[in-house]
Amino acid sequence: MSRRSIVRSIVRSIVAAAGFVGLVSALTACGDERSAADRRVTVTISDSRFSEDELHVSPGTVVVWENTDPYDHTVTSRSGSAVDFDSGDLSEGDLFEFEFDEPGVASYLCRIHPTMRASIVVE
């Protein structure tokens, strides 16, 4: 092997390694985006009901509520809930989101229709 072809082969290895590292970091970035997207969960409010009576999520999950009823509802933590939150009045099409960071049970209701109740279990 001539000196020039040795140099060329070393350069080729470096380029291949850089390409591999680039590919790995691209895949890693993709994975991060996917897990971030996975950490958003939607609860629909429809016919005066929350779509999930008891929703289990992992810490760091953002829960998004969407009111699809043609009248107002709220998403309000009950006393004894692990965390406090209150959406205020949500009209049709309004969204409310809350990030659950710590393990625990967040029980909530609609202040306007207090029999509408559900909970988020963070574990």
Ligand SMILES: [Cu+2]
């Ligand atoms: Cu309501």
